[in-house]
Amino acid sequence: MTSKATTASAGPGPSASGQAQACTQYLTFRVADEDYALEILNVQEIKSWEPCTRLPNTPEHVLGVINLRGSVVPIVDLRRWLGMPPREPDKLTVVVVLRLPVGENDKVLGLVVDAVSDVHEIDPDQVRPPPLDSGVDGRMVRGLATVDDKMIILLDLAQLGSEG
Secondary structure, three states: OEEEOOOOOOOOOEOOOOOEOOOEEEEEEEEOOEEEEEEHHHEEEEEEOOOOEOOOOOOOOEEEEEEEOOEEEEEEEHHHHOOOOOOOOOOOOEEEEEEEEEOOEEEEEEEEEOEEEEEEEEOHHHOEOOOOOOOOOOOOEEEEEEEOOEEEEEEOHHHHHHHO
């Protein structure tokens, strides 16, 4: 289930200190026929889709909240957050529950995604910035990486924590 990212580089390069950089594991998932990823250390759990309690006067991408073992967790539709049209949940739709560092505390947030794909290891030197003229909202995207000949969009966890 774990795959090593492949790009034109010859593997992990040395950091500024001369030491090789360690790979980071990412959970990959599908949203609107595109592959996205988040650092797996921030993934608390993956839950099957269930309806949530809608809150008044919340942004369109915030679907509502769920009770997760006594904690109230906001649920965000990643499709809507990224400006894509919504779709009805199906049997592959899941909620990726994240624990995000925000200041001195952690914030728990659920992201609705179309389907979970895999876990991949990606070398930091294999992450490329999105092209400036691509129309991609650079605040949400940390970078791009190629895994098994597929382009993976790495989401920025700090941005998710501050805007969710």
